[in-house]
Amino acid sequence: MSASSRIAAVLVVALALVAGAETNESTTASTPLEQGWAAYRLSEFDRSIGFFEQAAAASPTNSEAQYQARYGLATTWCLRRPGEDRERARAIFEGILAGTPSDDLKAWVRLALARMRHLVPVGEEPDMAAVRMAYQDLIDQHPGHVAAKEAFIYKMSTLIATLKEPETRYAVACLSRYVSQPGQKEFVQPAWSLMAVGYTTLKDPQNRLLAEIRSLQTTEIDPTNPYNEFGWAYWNIATIAEFECGDFATARAYYNKLLKDYPTDIKVYATKQALKRLDEVEAKLRAEIRAQAPAAPAAPAKPARTTRSAGRAS
Amino acid sequence: MKGTWEKVKAWFPVAVVLGAFVWSAVAIVTYRQKGAPPGAKVVRFGHWQLEASVREAIDQLGKKYSELHPDVVIVQDPIPDGIYGQWASTQLMGGTAPDIMQVGALLPDSVWLSYYNRYFVPLGRSVNAVNPHNAGTALADLPLRQTYKDGMKTGYVNELQDYYSVAFSIFGCRLFYNKDLLRELTGRDEAPRTYREFLEVCRTIAAKDHPSGQKYVPIASSGYHFGMMWDPLMFDPLTFGAVRRVDFNRDGFAGNDELFVAIRTGRMQFDHPAYRAKFEVMRQVSDHFQTGWTGLGRDEAVFLFAQRKAVFIGAASWDALSLLQQARGTFEVGLMDFPIPGPDDPEFGAVAEGPCYESTGAGFRFGVTRFSKHPDIALDFLLFLASQKHNEELNKIIGWIPAIVGTQADPILAAFEPHLEGVYGALPATLGGETTVAWNQLVSSYQVGKIDFPTLAAKYTEVYREKGLTDFLEQQRDWRRGMAQAEQFLAGIRSRALAGTGDQSESQWVKYRALTAQRQVWGEVNHSRQMKLIEQGLEPAQAGPYEYSPAVLEKVKARLRAEAVPSRPAAR
Numbered sequence: 001m002s003a004s005s006r007i008a009a010v011l012v013v014a015l016a017l018v019a020g021a022e023t024n025e026s027t028t029a030s031t032p033l034e035q036g037w038a039a040y041r042l043s044e045f046d047r048s049i050g051f052f053e054q055a056a057a058a059s060p061t062n063s064e065a066q067y068q069a070r071y072g073l074a075t076t077w078c079l080r081r082p083g084e085d086r087e088r089a090r091a092i093f094e095g096i097l098a099g100t101p102s103d104d105l106k107a108w109v110r111l112a113l114a115r116m117r118h119l120v121p122v123g124e125e126p127d128m129a130a131v132r133m134a135y136q137d138l139i140d141q142h143p144g145h146v147a148a149k150e151a152f153i154y155k156m157s158t159l160i161a162t163l164k165e166p167e168t169r170y171a172v173a174c175l176s177r178y179v180s181q182p183g184q185k186e187f188v189q190p191a192w193s194l195m196a197v198g199y200t201t202l203k204d205p206q207n208r209l210l211a212e213i214r215s216l217q218t219t220e221i222d223p224t225n226p227y228n229e230f231g232w233a234y235w236n237i238a239t240i241a242e243f244e245c246g247d248f249a250t251a252r253a254y255y256n257k258l259l260k261d262y263p264t265d266i267k268v269y270a271t272k273q274a275l276k277r278l279d280e281v282e283a284k285l286r287a288e289i290r291a292q293a294p295a296a297p298a299a300p301a302k303p304a305r306t307t308r309s310a311g312r313a314s
Numbered sequence: 315m316k317g318t319w320e321k322v323k324a325w326f327p328v329a330v331v332l333g334a335f336v337w338s339a340v341a342i343v344t345y346r347q348k349g350a351p352p353g354a355k356v357v358r359f360g361h362w363q364l365e366a367s368v369r370e371a372i373d374q375l376g377k378k379y380s381e382l383h384p385d386v387v388i389v390q391d392p393i394p395d396g397i398y399g400q401w402a403s404t405q406l407m408g409g410t411a412p413d414i415m416q417v418g419a420l421l422p423d424s425v426w427l428s429y430y431n432r433y434f435v436p437l438g439r440s441v442n443a444v445n446p447h448n449a450g451t452a453l454a455d456l457p458l459r460q461t462y463k464d465g466m467k468t469g470y471v472n473e474l475q476d477y478y479s480v481a482f483s484i485f486g487c488r489l490f491y492n493k494d495l496l497r498e499l500t501g502r503d504e505a506p507r508t509y510r511e512f513l514e515v516c517r518t519i520a521a522k523d524h525p526s527g528q529k530y531v532p533i534a535s536s537g538y539h540f541g542m543m544w545d546p547l548m549f550d551p552l553t554f555g556a557v558r559r560v561d562f563n564r565d566g567f568a569g570n571d572e573l574f575v576a577i578r579t580g581r582m583q584f585d586h587p588a589y590r591a592k593f594e595v596m597r598q599v600s601d602h603f604q605t606g607w608t609g610l611g612r613d614e615a616v617f618l619f620a621q622r623k624a625v626f627i628g629a630a631s632w633d634a635l636s637l638l639q640q641a642r643g644t645f646e647v648g649l650m651d652f653p654i655p656g657p658d659d660p661e662f663g664a665v666a667e668g669p670c671y672e673s674t675g676a677g678f679r680f681g682v683t684r685f686s687k688h689p690d691i692a693l694d695f696l697l698f699l700a701s702q703k704h705n706e707e708l709n710k711i712i713g714w715i716p717a718i719v720g721t722q723a724d725p726i727l728a729a730f731e732p733h734l735e736g737v738y739g740a741l742p743a744t745l746g747g748e749t750t751v752a753w754n755q756l757v758s759s760y761q762v763g764k765i766d767f768p769t770l771a772a773k774y775t776e777v778y779r780e781k782g783l784t785d786f787l788e789q790q791r792d793w794r795r796g797m798a799q800a801e802q803f804l805a806g807i808r809s810r811a812l813a814g815t816g817d818q819s820e821s822q823w824v825k826y827r828a829l830t831a832q833r834q835v836w837g838e839v840n841h842s843r844q845m846k847l848i849e850q851g852l853e854p855a856q857a858g859p860y861e862y863s864p865a866v867l868e869k870v871k872a873r874l875r876a877e878a879v880p881s882r883p884a885a886r
Contacts, residue, residue, distance in 0.1 A: 034813070041806040042432055072809070079802040108812075115801060122795050146823075153835055161838035163846055190831040197839055222475075222824045232565065239564040243862060246869035264734040266671050267566050270557075272735075281862070285871050289878060 032058060033065070036072045045080035049073060067101035071109060078116060086116060107147040110138040114151060118158075128158055149186045152178065153194070160194050163201050172198040179214070188218040205244035212237050213250075231262040238274065248278050351387070355688050357695060358412030360391040360405070361680070362398040362420060367635055371711035379698050386691055395420055406433045406683070413686035414696065417479050418468070418679045427473055434681040435689055436476040440697065441466060447701030452720060458700065461718055464674040473803070475825050480696040481676035482705060483714040486730040487543045489653075490637055491626045492619070493646040499530060499625065505650040509595075510660075512653040516602040519625050526623075532602035534624035536610040540600075540761075543628035548652040549596045550739030551670040552662065555588040557740040558860040562847065570742035571844050574782055577775070579851045581858070584778070585771040588665045589741055593760065593767045595655065595662065600761060608761055616640075628652075631730045635713030638726070649729035671736035676717035743774070746785025752777040786848060793841050800833040 036051030055069035070092050078089035093109050093116075101109070114134035120126045135155040142148045152174075159171035175195045179188055192215035199208035216233045238254035241247040255271045255278075262268075359372060369392055376388030391412050393401045399420040405411040406429055417426060417434070445458045459466035459477075463484060469477045496502055496515070499522045506512040516532035524530050535544065560568045560576040576582035600607070604618060619627040620640045629637055634649075641647045655666040682692045698704055706721040715723045715730055723730075744750040756774050759765045765773075807829055811822035857863040862870075 037806070037809040037813070040809065043428070075805050079798070079805055081798065081802065108808075119794065119798050119801055122792055146827075150827075150830060153831075157835050157839055161842040163842050186827055187831065190835045193831075194835070194839070197843075220824050220828055222821050222828065235566055236564070239860075243564070243857075243860065243866065246862070246866040246873070248870065248873075264674060266673070266738060268735045269668060269671065269737055270566060281870070282874065285867070285874055286878070289871060289875055 031055065033069055033072065036069070036076075040072070040076055045076050045083065048076050052076065062099055064102055064105070067096050067099060067105055070096055071101075071105060071112075074109075075112065078112065086121075090116060103142065104145070107138065107142040107145040110134075110141065111147040111151055114138055114154075118154065131155075132158060146186050153187045153190050156191070156194050160198050160201070165202065168198045168201045172202070179218075185220075189215050189220060192218060205240065209237065209240045209245050209247065209250070212240060229262070231258055231265040231267060234258040234261070235267050235271070238271075242274065242278065248282065252278060353385070354387045355385050355691060356387050356389055357414065357686075357688055357692050358389050358391055359414045359680075359695075360393060360402075360412040361416035362393055362395040363416070363678070364392055364394060365636065365712070367712045371708050374711060375699060375704055375708055376695075378704070379695055382698075383691070386688075386695075388695060402429075409685055411683045411685050413683060413688060413692040414680050415683055416679065417681045418677070427471065430471055430478040430681070431474060433684055434478050435684055435686075435693070436474070436478060437469070437480065437682070437693070438476045440693060441469070441477045445697050445701055446694075447698050447704065451702050453702050453718075458697070461700070461702065462676060463717055463719055464676050466676075468675045468677065468679060475807075475829070479679035479681040480700050481679040481717050482699055483678040483709055483712070484674055484676050484717050484730075484732070485631045485715065486672060486732055487547060487628060487630045487652075488729050489626055489650045490619070490629045490634075491648050491650060492622060492624075492641070493648045495530075495622055495625050495645065496648075505648055506653060508659075509653045509655040509662075513598060513602075516599075516626075520602060524623055528623075531604040531618060531624040532626060533599070533604075534615040534618040534627040535600070535603040535607045536612055536615040537608055538612040539615055539628045540607070542630070543652070544599065545596075546739070547670045547672075548599070548654050549592045550741065551654060551668075551737045552591040552595060552665055553588045553739050553741040554667055554737035555665050555740070556582065556586060559586070559858060560740070561859045562852070563843075564859050568740040568742055570745050571786065571848060573742055574745060574778075574786060575847050575851055577778060577782075581852070583771070584743075584775050585768060589771070590767060591655075591662045591665045592741065593770065596761070597767070608758065620644075631715055631727060634727060634730075638713075649726060651729060667737050669733040669736040671738050672732035672734070674732050674734065678714070678717075743778075744785075745778075745782050746789050748781040749778055749785050752781070783848070790841065790844070793837065797834065797837045800837075804830055804834060 032051045032055035036048045036055060039045075039048035039051055052069050052073035056066050056073065059066035059069060074089045074092035074096070077085045077092065090113065093113050096109050097106060114131065114137075117134050118126050118131045132155050135151040138151045139148045139155075156171045156175055159167040162168070172195050175191045175198070178184065179191050179195075192211050196208050196211035196215060199205070199211055212233075216230060216237065219228070219230075219233075221228055234254045234257050238251045238258070241254065242251035252275065255274050258265060258271050259268060265271075359376070361368075361372075363369070369390060372388070372390055376390075379388060380386055398416075402411070402415060402421065403425075405415075411433065415434075417430075421429075441459045442457045444455060445453070445461060448454050448456070448461065453461045459469075462481070464481075466477065466481070468481050469479045471478050491505055493503075496505070496519075500515050500518045502515065506515045519530050519532040522530045556573075557566070557568050559582050560572045562572050562575065563569070573582065577584070604610075604615075604624065607615070615624075615627060616633075616637070618624045619637075622645060627637075638647055651669070654669060655662040656668075657663050657666055659666055680696055682689055682696065686692045699708055700718065702718050702720055705716045705718040709716040709721070710724060713724060713727075715727050743753050753774060756765065756770045760767065760770045804826065807822070807826045811819065811826045814820075814822040
């Protein structure tokens with residue numbers, strides 16, 4: 001037997017031993033569609049493509065199951081790195097839209113296409129007008145859908161990011177209407193946060209402060225994982241209140257909240273310094289006010305009193 | 315015969331390879347069966363801590379656990395840290411990993427991240443439930459994560475939005491000193507308490523002759539000690555005051571883009587008193603390190619200390635026991651805090667604001683692998699080690715600091731209690747490749763006394779102004795790549811949400827929206843704001859980040875005036 005055959009034999013044995021090792025994510029998923037997403041999440045994009053193609057082939061033509069598989073396939077081609085094929089992804093997404101998928105899936109496909117316009121390769125600049133139109137198209141076609149709400153937030157972020165007054169005013173007005181809608185719960189916190197940035201551009205610190213507080217109050221908390229830390233948000237609100245708005249009451253409230261809720265936070269020292277500073281500044285300003293106060297006018301002379309004679313019967 | 319011999323020669327290498335494989339497979343199987351009675355549920359515990367005290371501690375606690383569960387046997391797989399990374403990788407990829415594995419070091423973070431995702435069991439449910447092994451204690455009703463001094467922060471993997479490890483110990487760094495030598499050379503029974511006392515003691519030591527004919531070394535140090543301990547814990551915190559000059563977004567930290575704007579607009583200088591203090595203290599202290607310390611490694615400094623040629627040495631709490639053991643019978647070891655100058659220091663008091671802030675992040679972390687045949691038992695054993703009573707016991711045997719609230723450490727480790735209120739560094743001096751090279755070169759020259767601080771500051775300012783913008787823009791070029799990576803990640807989270815049902819689905823949607831809001835909404839906004847700051851600087855009359863504008867002061871005054879007006883009683 002030749003040397004190469006012997007080497008091949010050893011390699012075959014070695015590979016046979018290794019092939020038994022499977023990643024656990026994929027063994028817990030049961031259908032090819034689930035396996036495709038499991039492999040995607042593990043960044044095993046070649047395998048995920050294989051599973052999605054298998055799922056698509058195994059599903060009835062133009063069934064929802066087939067569209068779902070193709071959605072997974074397009075997502076993988078679009079977002080895998082390396083090896084992305086944006087044109088192939090776009091063609092598959094558009095093919096889905098041309099068919100009869102569910103309304104829900106159409107929304108997610110439209111979002112994916114809009115995001116492709118927005119997230120261009122390094123070195124390119126997106127056509128922001130086209131990007132905003134794509135988001136608006138999704139919003140118009142699927143009002144109330146969570147993908148549309150996500151698109152709305154992205155569209156507003158592109159306007160806020162211009163840091164220009166007209167675009168910012170428009171975005172703040174839209175965001176304000178969004179958060180005011182009764183029952184609105186998705187993406188409310190980022191909407192308020194974007195408004196806060198907008199008010200910074202518009203040099204409106206009072207509304208900025210209000211927006212930051214509302215952003216904190218509307219933060220969604222995962223019901224199964226309540227690990228959330230807001231020390232940074234308390235500090236942010238307190239410093240805006242102190243230095244932008246002169247609202248020392250709100251500043252004190254949030255500095256104290258930071259000390260109480262996060263007693264080992266890295267900013268505890270700076271927070272205690274801040275509380276001392278508030279007291280010192282107020283004391284200094286009170287002294288200035290007292291020094292500036294006009295002198296009190298002299299009291300008018302009182303009329304003389306007649307007194308009774310001193311002797312009193314004992 | 316000749317033909318047979320040729321065949322043997324031809325197949326000999328293959329036979330050797332296969333034979334070696336069979337031998338090692340048999341060796342592994344028989345090793346794994348050792349110590350495990352037939353029918354026992356064996357839980358394997360892999361780690362890199364070869365210190366005798368660690369193995370002894372795990373062994374003893376393992377036996378205690380077996381007393382509670384007689385059918386369970388805990389068996390350690392201690393692996394040298396030099397090969398732990400390769401061992402962990404081959405074990406995980408090969409599907410032969412132990413039930414419990416130590417995680418978090420010896421491989422890049424990105425590799426551990428992918429391993430957590432593929433090979434480890436998420437622990438979120440257990441972390442948010444009570445630890446049954448805390449029954450009868452003050453922690454009985456608290457969820458596991460609230461029983462930790464650090465809230466179990468280090469066990470949480472932000473990328474995966476779940477917990478993947480349980481930690482058992484807290485670590486810190488302090489200054490060790492040879493009590494006997496200190497007394498012999500300076501007449502002192504107690505360690506110096508202030509920065510000035512410390513320098514005085516060092517000068518006294520440096521003047522004394524060692525029997526070898528050389529001088530005693532006040533402080534044994536090395537590049538390792540400087541980077542791990544002296545700089546972050548004593549020199550860098552002196553720069554904290556700079557935050558008030560450069561923190562334009564008021565997030566509490568000095569960003570390198572903010573420092574760049576501050577330097578360019580003249581609002582800040584590299585010879586600012588806070589920065590000067592760091593380098594002056596660095597000079598004053600490092601003058602008492604041994605000659606050539608910048609080129610030395612950790613062990614060389616430890617050798618100097620163990621040989622009684624140096625009085626002080628920086629060390630981490632994981633080194634405490636081994637240093638004490640080396641000194642046992644030879645000299646007594648003391649512990650002290652790094653003597654950072656305080657507000658009453660005559661030279662640096664104006665900028666020295668306090669001790670260094672130390673995070674309580676727990677280490678010595680372990681996860682449960684998906685290959686475990688007994689995942690419930692493996693997890694329960696981790697909870698056992700994380701219980702108040704047994705965590706204290708574990709760390710007492712090892713000589714480390716427990717991670718659980720309400721535990722006691724060895725009295726000698728009391729000095730390692732972290733400073734939970736303190737200051738931190740505010741000198742993000744580099745912006746990219748060119749500035750990093752220049753900075754490192756100039757700091758190295760400064761450390762060996764080739765240049766003084768004014769020269770360092772002046773030369774670096776020149777490079778910084780010339781090359782800083784290019785460096786910064788180079789780093790900014792790839793900001794869109796970050797958004798593409800986030801998009802890839804979020805698509806995976808969304809797929810779970812789309813496939814989820816019931817409460818699980820609601821939770822997954824909340825995770826998806828929270829992560830989208832955190833990671834994808836701000837890319838453009840932050841980039842725009844940073845570029846505006848860099849390109850346009852600040853508005854001319856803009857108040858400093860922690861200064862009040864005249865308008866704000868007027869507003870506060872108006873409120874105080876209104877408060878000062880006595881309210882008239884209501885007319886009858």
